[in-house]
Amino acid sequence: MTNVSEYKTFLKKLKEALIAYSFGTGGVLAGFIIASQLNIFNSPSFPWAIAVYPAVLSAKGVISGLFSGRLSTALHVGTIYPRFFGNTKSFYRLFDTVIFLTLEASVAIGVVSVVFGSLFWGIVLADFSNILMVIVSTMTLGLSLSLFTIAVTFVTFKKGLDPDVVVYPITSTAMDIVVTIFYILMLNLLFFFGSFGKYAVTFITFIPAILMLYILPRNIHEEEFVKTIKESFFTVMFVAFLVNVTGTILKSISEQVIVEDRKEIYTVYPALTATVGNVGSVVGSTATTKLALGLLKPSFIALRNHATQIVATWAASMTMFVFFSTLSLLMNGIFALHIFLRFTSLLLTANILAVTTIVLVSYAISILTFQRGLDPDNFVIPIVSSLADSITSIALLSALLWLG
Secondary structure, eight states, rough: OOOHHHHHHHHHHHHHHHHHTTTHHHHHOOOOHHTTTHHHOOOOOOOOOHHHHHHHHHHHHHHHHHHHHHHHHHHHHHHSSSSSSSSHHHHHHHHHHHHHHHHHHHHHHHHHHHHIIIIIIIIOOGHHHHHHHHHHHHHHHHTTTHHHHHHHHHHHHHHTTOOOHHHHHHHHHHHHHHHHHHHHHHHHHHHSSHHHHHHHHHHHHTTHHHHHHHHHHHHOOOOOHHHHHHHHHHHHHHHHHHHHHHHHHHHHHHSSSHHHHOHHHHHHHHHHHHHHHHHHHHHHHHHHHHHHSSSSSSGGGGGGGHHHHHHHHHHHHHHHHHHHHHHHHHHHHHHOOHHHHHHHHHHHHHHHHHHHHHHHHHHHEEEEHHHTTOGGGTTTTHHHHHHHHHHHHHHHHHHHHHHO
């Protein structure tokens, strides 16, 4: 490949990544919503609220990531068609899998949250039912966004764009906004609307269990469904642990005096974690597709053959971090040149720490799962998206302690 063709490929990948990551602007809106609701998240009545928030975001991102990753690869290899009706059995079975995993992930995260909460968040066992109901009900409402994921995947594929690059960044950002709204709505219903609110949240919580009565009988003997559930079980449990680590880190950040009155940090937080997750998902998803098509060897040495994609997605993420910095300061009414330079330096430092790690992890998971005969799409985006939240949180906390 000539230098000219490599340069053109880089520009094409950069353009696609920037288009996809530009939707991350919505993550700033999600963060602004959080910043405006700090009275709820910092309430001593439910000290777990801020810690559970990234767990809910990550869990929904995991399910969406697995869904979009499987859809993208299936479209490329032809096992799913880009249409809603008259599609293959694989398409409808994948949709059933998403519903099952939503309930599984919700319960797993709720259980692990109790352990973390009792150790680090100052909760008691009586809080368990409230935590579980808020998580499951929020995730249940988020299922409606699966239709949005399908639509975006099909449209981008028909338009000649690479769904591995475009779909997850677009859908994950939309989910950040909508799931944030759902999460705050569930908190308000449960704690401020009396019996009506509690009954409403309880009803929503039981919807996935009711759906299971329809899904399990018709899929329990389907090899593809069972295989996905088995392979995803480890991922779900691993993610349940990771997202609670992320929540604990975020709670630590929120308790730092340096962040106490800095709403601009809360404002950009969802956008930062989403963008780093997008970098990891793009690197991993494009690698899994190349592996499936035989265009990439399953070895770490072959990483250099994926360098153009990596550099392009990284450059796009840094561009977006600068934009997020500007937008957050403007939204909070504190924009000034010296504040902008300081805040942008902080975010770019976090970017370098987080993206370096997530790229290596994402590629490693793609290669290792493929080498072991597993389906990388069941592991790459789900693990990377949740791991990205923890990595970004640690990177942000490190940058805060270093640069202030």
